[in-house]
Amino acid sequence: MEIKAISVKSLIHLYKNELSSLYPDNEIMQMIYFLFEECMGWAKTTVHMSLNQEIPDKAMPSFTRALSELTTGKPIQYVLGCTLFNGSRLTVNSNVLIPRPETEELCSIIKSDCDQKPFPPSSILDIGTGTGCISIDLKKYFLNARVTGIDSSPEAINTAMLNARDNYCKIDFLVSDILNDINWDHFGLFNIIVSNPPYVLETEKQKMNKNVIDFEPAIALFVPDGNPLLYYRSITAFARRHLMPGGILYFEINERFGMETGNLVKDYGYDKVELIKDIRGKDRFIRATLTAL
Numbered sequence: 001m002e003i004k005a006i007s008v009k010s011l012i013h014l015y016k017n018e019l020s021s022l023y024p025d026n027e028i029m030q031m032i033y034f035l036f037e038e039c040m041g042w043a044k045t046t047v048h049m050s051l052n053q054e055i056p057d058k059a060m061p062s063f064t065r066a067l068s069e070l071t072t073g074k075p076i077q078y079v080l081g082c083t084l085f086n087g088s089r090l091t092v093n094s095n096v097l098i099p100r101p102e103t104e105e106l107c108s109i110i111k112s113d114c115d116q117k118p119f120p121p122s123s124i125l126d127i128g129t130g131t132g133c134i135s136i137d138l139k140k141y142f143l144n145a146r147v148t149g150i151d152s153s154p155e156a157i158n159t160a161m162l163n164a165r166d167n168y169c170k171i172d173f174l175v176s177d178i179l180n181d182i183n184w185d186h187f188g189l190f191n192i193i194v195s196n197p198p199y200v201l202e203t204e205k206q207k208m209n210k211n212v213i214d215f216e217p218a219i220a221l222f223v224p225d226g227n228p229l230l231y232y233r234s235i236t237a238f239a240r241r242h243l244m245p246g247g248i249l250y251f252e253i254n255e256r257f258g259m260e261t262g263n264l265v266k267d268y269g270y271d272k273v274e275l276i277k278d279i280r281g282k283d284r285f286i287r288a289t290l291t292a293l
Contacts, residue, residue, distance in 0.1 A: 005054055005055060005057055005060060006054065006055060007051065007052055007053060007054055007055070008036075008047060008050050008051050008052070008053055008054075008055060009051040009052060011032075011055060011063060012029075012032055012051075014067070015028055015031070015032055015067060015070075016028050018067055018070075018071055019031075019067075019070055019071065022070075022071070022073060022210075022211075030076075031070065031076045032047070033047060034076055034080065035062075035063065035066055035076070035080070038062075038080050038082070039059050039062040039063060039066075040055075040056075040059055065079075066079050066080070073209075073210045073211040073214055073215070074211065074215055075098055075211045075212075075215055075216075077092045077098045078092060078093065078094065078098070078215055081093065083098055083099060085099045085103075085104060085131070085133040085136075085137060086104050086107060086108075086133075086137050088133070088136055088137060088140065088163075088167050089166070089167070090131050090132070090133060090136070090163045090166075090167075091131070091159060091162055091163055091166070092131060092159075093159060094215065094216075094217065095153060095155035095156050095158075095159055095217060096130045096131045096153075096155075096156050096159050096160075096217065096220070097130050097131070097216050097217065097220045097221065098216065099130070099131055099133040101279075102252060102278050102284055103133060103134065103196050103252060104137075105278055105279060105284070105285070106134070106194070106196065106250060106252050106284075106285055107133075107134055107137045107138060109250070109276065109285060109287070110138065110192065110194060110250055111138070111141050113248070113287070114142070114192075120142050120144070120145065121142055121145050121191035121192045122144070122145055122146065122191055123145060123146045123147075123148075123188070123189065123190040123191050123192075123244075124138055124139075124142065124145050124146070124147045124148070124190060124191065124192045124193075124194065125147075125148050125149075125150070125187070125190045125192070125193045125194070125242070126138070126147070126148070126149040126150070126194055126195070127150055127178050127193065127194070127195035127197065127235055127238075128150070128151055128152075128178070128195050128196060128197045128198070128220070128231070129149030129150060129151045129156070129157070129160050129173065130151060130156050130159075130160065130196075130220060131156075131159055131160060131163055132149055132159070132160030132161070132163045132164055132171065132173065133163075134149075134194055134196065135147050135148075135149035135160065135164070135169075135171050135173075136163060136164055136167050136169050136171065138192075138194075139164075139169040139170070139171055140167070140169060145191075146172070147169075147171045147172070148171070148172045148173075148174065148187075148190075149171055149172070149173045149174075150173070150174045150175070150176040150178065151173075151175065151176075152175065152176065152177040152178070152179075152219075153175075153217075153219065153220075154175050156217075156220070157173050157174070157175050160173050161173050178195075178197075178231065178234050178235055178238060179230070179231070179234050181234070181237075181238070184238055184241065184242070187238075187242050188242070189242055189243065189244045189247075190242055190243060190244065190247060191243075191244055191246075191247050191248070192247065192248055192249075192250065193235070193238075193239045193242065193243055193247070193248075193249050193250070194249075194250040194251075195231070195235050195250070195251055195252070196251075196252035197231035197232065197235065197251075197252075198219070198220055198221055198222055198223050198230075198231055199223060199228070199231070199232075199252075199253060199254040199257075200221045200222050200223065200254065201222070201223065201224075201225050201228055201254075201256075202222050202223070202224060202225050203225050205222070228254065228256075228257055228260075229257065229260060229261060229264055232251060232253070232261050232264055232265075233264060235249075235251075236249065236264060236265050236268050236270075237268060239290070240268050240269065240270075240290070243290045245290065245291060246289065246290070246291060247289070247290050248287060248288065248289050248290070249265070249270065249286070249287075249288045249289075249290065250285065250286065250287055250288075251265075251285060251286040252284060252285055253283065253284060253285065253286055255282040255283045255284060258275045258283030258284075258286075259275070259283075261275075261286055262274075262275050262286055265286060265288045266288075269290075270288035270289065270290055271288070271289045271290065271291045272287075272288065272289045273286065273287075273288040274286070274287045274288070
């Protein structure tokens with residue numbers, strides 16, 4: 001698809017026409033704002049103040065390529081190769097999930113909890129790190145903490161390492177499969193263990209958008225219908241051995257299994273197991289304290 005030099009207003013109209021069958025208008029506009037910021041350095045207000053301005057020739061190829069890819073259902077973050085997470089710019093690609101707002105919420109909960117304690121955490125483990133978004137966000141907040149991120153995917157770890165470097169964060173990233181307990185002895189103790197593991201059931205695929213199913217890595221999304229708490233069981237058992245006394249385990253969870261996930265954690269001897277709702281009122285997080293080993 002080739003787009004000749006046109007005004008900002010005409011470009012917006014074209015994008016809406018081409019993408020209306022895939023996305024509602026408000027999502028298309030968010031993509032357009034993202035594109036203008038990346039391609040031309042324009043903020044949202046600048047876009048609206050420049051509707052009659054012609055887009056420079058040097059920027060048109062980027063808008064042309066982006067629209068062509070977006071019509072396939074490819075997420076805007078993959079089209080541009082980047083996203084923002086709590087203000088941090090992160091590289092994203094087909095090897096990692098695009099970070100969600102709920103995971104930003106999880107990081108905010110952890111930071112708020114720690115702010116109420118006399119001392120900040122000295123060691124944090126992020127299981128299933130993906131882009132490294134949780135590790136990077138917490139490292140930026142807890143500058144003196146030793147932060148470790150693990151993932152079973154070498155490609156994801158490479159992406160996380162790149163993001164840590166680009167955000168000037170010293171984080172230890174390791175390839176390790178949490179489902180294999182042979183790997184567990186290589187880790188020490190942590191104040192905080194956090195994970196946003198795969199939790200979408202295979203049967204939930206049919207309800208999901210094409211841009212997720214066709215482009216985001218299935219290994220980071222789905223679990224078998226018959227074993228929905230697969231990762232939570234392994235991580236909870238791992239954390240039972242690797243949390244310091246008083247340490248806290250944090251999970252992002254499938255809203256359908258809030259009670260079941262909480263009960264699983266309680267069965268492993270954790271104290272103060274709390275089910276926390278996200279900003280939309282859905283069961284989304286677990287916080288569990290371990291007062292004794």
